[in-house]
Amino acid sequence: MHPQGAGAGPKKRQGAVSSITDDEIREKYLERAIRELNDLGHELSECSDCPRGNVMPVQGSGHPQADILMLKDSATPSEIEEGVAFYGRAGSALMKSFKRLAIDPIVVFGTLCSKCPLTDPSQASEACVARVAEEIAIVQPRMIVVMGEEALLTLNDLELPLSEPIEAREGEIQRLTPTIDALYVPDIDDSLDTDDAKQRFWSAFRVLGDWYDRLPPY
Numbered sequence: 782m783h784p785q786g787a788g789a790g791p792k793k794r795q796g797a798v799s800s801i802t803d804d805e806i807r808e809k810y811l812e813r814a815i816r817e818l819n820d821l822g823h824e825l826s827e828c829s830d831c832p833r834g835n836v837m838p839v840q841g842s843g844h845p846q847a848d849i850l851m852l853k854d855s856a857t858p859s860e861i862e863e864g865v866a867f868y869g870r871a872g873s874a875l876m877k878s879f880k881r882l883a884i885d886p887i888v889v890f891g892t893l894c895s896k897c898p899l900t901d902p903s904q905a906s907e908a909c910v911a912r913v914a915e916e917i918a919i920v921q922p923r924m925i926v927v928m929g930e931e932a933l934l935t936l937n938d939l940e941l942p943l944s945e946p947i948e949a950r951e952g953e954i955q956r957l958t959p960t961i962d963a964l965y966v967p968d969i970d971d972s973l974d975t976d977d978a979k980q981r982f983w984s985a986f987r988v989l990g991d992w993y994d995r996l997p998p999y
Contacts, residue, residue, distance in 0.1 A: 791848040791888035814845035817919045837864045841892030841916055850922035851891040854931035855902035857970055867891040871969045882990030890920050894935040914939045929968030952985035954992055
């Protein structure tokens with residue numbers, strides 16, 4: 782996953798008019814999503830709600846209109862150093878997993894609940910964490926992969942419009958809203974140190990491949 786930018790685009794937003802008109806509409810939606818994510822990034826950089834000092838917040842990364850949004854609680858040292866969510870060990874592990882599942886990383890956006898690099902992520906302000914809802918509204922994913930219990934609590938606390946609570950049932954597709962599914966998996970950062978933890982993560986995460994295969998094309 783890399784910083785926001787245009788690409789071939791995910792498998793979403795079908796239309797019934799001519800292909801040229803569809804392309805133009807999709808391009809407008811993409812331009813707006815890029816603009817809104819950039820504006821949100823500027824707001825985060827200037828935010829003083831959390832006691833992060835001079836260290837920059839860790840921004841979300843990926844396609845601005847991704848089919849899949851990856852959500853975990855807080856940043857690792859490598860993510861803090863680069864200022865990009867899912868940079869480093871977790872991102873590399875996910876890239877390998879996407880390859881195994883035949884999922885193009887271009888359809889993925891990754892972000893954190895607590896974007897400020899705090900020693901104790903619970904110190905992040907409610908207003909800061911609430912920006913996850915803004916990202917979801919901009920990206921409009923079809924699936925949110927919720928990583929770990931803390932991220933699950935945050936997602937449920939957001940109370941997105943028409944949302945239903947997601948339960949900690951690993952590897953089970955649940956309906957979050959009428960247009961968004963959710964998949965709960967273990968925290969990727971806690972799953973890379975032992976073979977048992979890796980296998981537990983993969984057993985839950987691999988369900989994403991079957992879900993993606995069933996998505997209709999444009």
